[in-house]
Amino acid sequence: MLELSHLHYRYPDAEQDALVDINFKIQQGQCIGLLGANGAGKTTLLSLIAQLITPSAGQLRWQQQPSLGLVPQTLAFYAKLSSQENLHLFADLYLLKGQQRQQQLSLAIEAAQLESLLHKKAGQLSGGQQRRLNFALGILAPAQLFLFDEVTVGVDSISRQHLLNAIKQLKQSGKSIIYTSHYLPEIEQITERVILLNAGKVQLDIALAEQPSAHNLVIEWTSGIPNELVRLCQQQQLDFQQQHNSLIIHALTQPQWTTLLTHISHTTPAPTRMNYSKPSLEQLYLQVSGGQL
Amino acid sequence: MRLWALSIKELLLLSRDWHALGALFIMPGLFLVIMAFAMSAINQDELPAVNLSVDIPNPSPASAFFLAALEKQLPQSQVQADTSTNQITLSPTFAEQLHDNPHQGPKLSFPANSDTLSRQRIRSAVTIALAQTRLWDFLIDSELISDSAPLAEQLQQVQLQTQSELEEYQILSSGAVGNRANASQMSVPAWLIFGMFFIVLPMSNSLQLEFQSGVLVRLRALPLAQSTLLLSKLIPYSLINMLQFVLLFSLGFFALPLLGLPALSIHGNELAYFVLAICITSACCCFGLLIAAVARNTEQALLLSAGSNLILAAIGGIMVPKNMMPISMQHIAELSPMSWALDAFLTLLVGQGELKDIALWCYYLLAFALCTGAAGVILLHRRVQNTLWTTQN
Numbered sequence: 140m141l142e143l144s145h146l147h148y149r150y151p152d153a154e155q156d157a158l159v160d161i162n163f164k165i166q167q168g169q170c171i172g173l174l175g176a177n178g179a180g181k182t183t184l185l186s187l188i189a190q191l192i193t194p195s196a197g198q199l200r201w202q203q204q205p206s207l208g209l210v211p212q213t214l215a216f217y218a219k220l221s222s223q224e225n226l227h228l229f230a231d232l233y234l235l236k237g238q239q240r241q242q243q244l245s246l247a248i249e250a251a252q253l254e255s256l257l258h259k260k261a262g263q264l265s266g267g268q269q270r271r272l273n274f275a276l277g278i279l280a281p282a283q284l285f286l287f288d289e290v291t292v293g294v295d296s297i298s299r300q301h302l303l304n305a306i307k308q309l310k311q312s313g314k315s316i317i318y319t320s321h322y323l324p325e326i327e328q329i330t331e332r333v334i335l336l337n338a339g340k341v342q343l344d345i346a347l348a349e350q351p352s353a354h355n356l357v358i359e360w361t362s363g364i365p366n367e368l369v370r371l372c373q374q375q376q377l378d379f380q381q382q383h384n385s386l387i388i389h390a391l392t393q394p395q396w397t398t399l400l401t402h403i404s405h406t407t408p409a410p411t412r413m414n415y416s417k418p419s420l421e422q423l424y425l426q427v428s429g430g431q432l
Numbered sequence: 433m434r435l436w437a438l439s440i441k442e443l444l445l446l447s448r449d450w451h452a453l454g455a456l457f458i459m460p461g462l463f464l465v466i467m468a469f470a471m472s473a474i475n476q477d478e479l480p481a482v483n484l485s486v487d488i489p490n491p492s493p494a495s496a497f498f499l500a501a502l503e504k505q506l507p508q509s510q511v512q513a514d515t516s517t518n519q520i521t522l523s524p525t526f527a528e529q530l531h532d533n534p535h536q537g538p539k540l541s542f543p544a545n546s547d548t549l550s551r552q553r554i555r556s557a558v559t560i561a562l563a564q565t566r567l568w569d570f571l572i573d574s575e576l577i578s579d580s581a582p583l584a585e586q587l588q589q590v591q592l593q594t595q596s597e598l599e600e601y602q603i604l605s606s607g608a609v610g611n612r613a614n615a616s617q618m619s620v621p622a623w624l625i626f627g628m629f630f631i632v633l634p635m636s637n638s639l640q641l642e643f644q645s646g647v648l649v650r651l652r653a654l655p656l657a658q659s660t661l662l663l664s665k666l667i668p669y670s671l672i673n674m675l676q677f678v679l680l681f682s683l684g685f686f687a688l689p690l691l692g693l694p695a696l697s698i699h700g701n702e703l704a705y706f707v708l709a710i711c712i713t714s715a716c717c718c719f720g721l722l723i724a725a726v727a728r729n730t731e732q733a734l735l736l737s738a739g740s741n742l743i744l745a746a747i748g749g750i751m752v753p754k755n756m757m758p759i760s761m762q763h764i765a766e767l768s769p770m771s772w773a774l775d776a777f778l779t780l781l782v783g784q785g786e787l788k789d790i791a792l793w794c795y796y797l798l799a800f801a802l803c804t805g806a807a808g809v810i811l812l813h814r815r816v817q818n819t820l821w822t823t824q825n
Contacts, residue, residue, distance in 0.1 A: 182821050189652075190652075190655065191653070209650055213645055214645055216645070219445050228438075231437035232437060233654070276650070
């Protein structure tokens with residue numbers, strides 16, 4: 140539904156591009172997690188997709204007339220209006236009428252659990268309730284693409300799960316979603332694809348189902364790491380780290396794991412603990428981004 | 433539909449903003465009443481009573497006639513036996529001296545706190561009363577008036593001899609008329625204009641709040657045309673300006689007389705007032721756009737709105753009438769749009785002018801609106817275009 144092709148953006152008076160040669164497509168019904176450290180270019184990319192700025196070079200190609208639903212990180216409503224007045228105002232601004240208006244309003248109110256807060260002034264809601272209202276105003280839009288930016292910050296765990304379920308429902312109804320969060324388990328839970336931005340470039344664009352099959356291995360000893368095992372890792376050119384009495388080996392393939400296991404079984408002293416597991420998104424992110432959060 | 437929804441929203445927000453309502457309605461209303469009271473002694477339609485005491489050491493028919501003639505000249509004056517007030521002392525030979533030429537009149541004594549206007553009024557009244565008494569004396573001697581007639585009748589006959597009909601014409605709306613305005617004519621338009629210009633405050637504040645929150649991002653992504661966004665500010669605030677015009681004018685018309693102040697008498701045709709109100713509203717709202725574009729946050733918007741309004745009012749003859757300023761300041765006053773608006777109002781209220789008489793000031797106000805509005809639109813366009821997706825990362 141949206142294709143970004145060789146997209147560049149440079150801020151006025153800046154010496155270098157904030158975004159460099161960005162290429163990816165967003166399919167209908169797809170949910171993409173957008174990750175990146177501070178200053179990586181997430182804000183610029185979201186501003187381009189939201190059509191707040193125009194690219195310096197390259198193209199944003201929409202299959203249909205662009206229609207966006209936004210949930211920005213900053214609270215985007217009128218504090219002196221009640222929740223209901225805010226919802227009706229934005230329903231008017233989204234040009235919602237008749238049955239569609241009623242449906243969208245009900246959906247948004249239910250998803251954000253605002254039923255008991257409708258007559259309260261938005262400015263008098265608690266921080267978490269304001270986030271929920273902000274969310275409701277975003278999903279009220281009859282849009283095809285939704286941009287969610289840190290929507291669950293400050294929201295209690297039950298409401299958070301409710302919001303995430305609402306996003307999943309949007310996805311199931313064929314809406315496309317771009318979701319940014321620093322809370323990576325959330326991204327794992329609702330997105331099927333992750334794009335990692337670093338210094339304005341796409342550093343990683345990966346479908347979570349295609350996450351590398353390589354595993355991580357953590358081995359612990361009570362007193363020191365055996366030297367012959369460190370030498371073996373060096374000979375095999377493995378990606379490893381030594382931390383006190385622990386050896387952490389990244390991206391271990393099945394044959395490497397088998398070889399290593401044979402050596403460990405003949406090494407003394409024997410390890411006290413071994414953990415062989417698929418890396419989480421957080422571990423993958425830290426590995427690819429070089430530890431920058 | 434969007435313009436309507438945004439305009440209604442703006443009015444709803446304003447109705448819940450007690451500070452803005454105070455600045456738009458209560459503050460100018462209070463200023464209007466207080467300043468009307470403070471200026472109530474200036475250019476009154478009826479001059480205030482003068483306190484004086486008349487010392488007559490040797491009462492005679494002549495002194496009685498003089499006293500009657502004097503009271504006629506100073507109606508409602510209180511003649512007291514208090515020596516601390518303005519005093520007129522007749523000589524013991526007052527009646528005998530009436531034929532003297534040159535003539536020595538009564539002695540006038542003024543206490544230090546007696547104002548210039550009161551002294552002048554007493555001098556004029558004594559001069560006229562004395563001339564009438566001397567004429568009376570001549571007419572009695574010539575037996576043209578009977579000394580047995582009642583004193584009031586004698587006075588009336590003398591007045592007939594001394595009174596002339598004067599033809600008086602007003603050359604309407606010519607030149608500056610501020611020095612002829614009474615307390616209501618000066619206070620009502622002055623503080624009305626001041627209050628109308630305070631529309632800048634909520635208007636710029638409203639735009640700043642939209643810039644500072646994520647609302648503008650949401651509006652831009654609708655997408656919402658910038659013209660709709662600007663009109664959604666201009667239309668409701670123009671209506672508020674017109675409401676201020678009606679309410680504060682009504683306050684001058686209906687409420688001031690209840691407080692013992694002269695009522696605002698509205699001269700000229702209604703169209704001229706309506707056109708003037710439109711011109712002032714245009715100037716205020718366009719100025720509001722400029723302030724909103726220049727300010728970077730709500731604090732700056734407050735400072736710029738209040739600061740610029742106070743300066744424009746101070747130099748524009750709102751706080752101190754222009755005719756009380758030195759000439760150099762009067763020239764500087766001509767730079768303030770508040771001064772143009774006030775001059776136009778005074779031309780209608782005091783000079784009883786018509787639309788053509790205020791046309792020049794209306795052009796000035798519209799030119800001010802055009803310049804500030806154009807600058808505001810250009811700067812706001814840039815700011816809106818530079819609005820990015822906001823994050824706290």
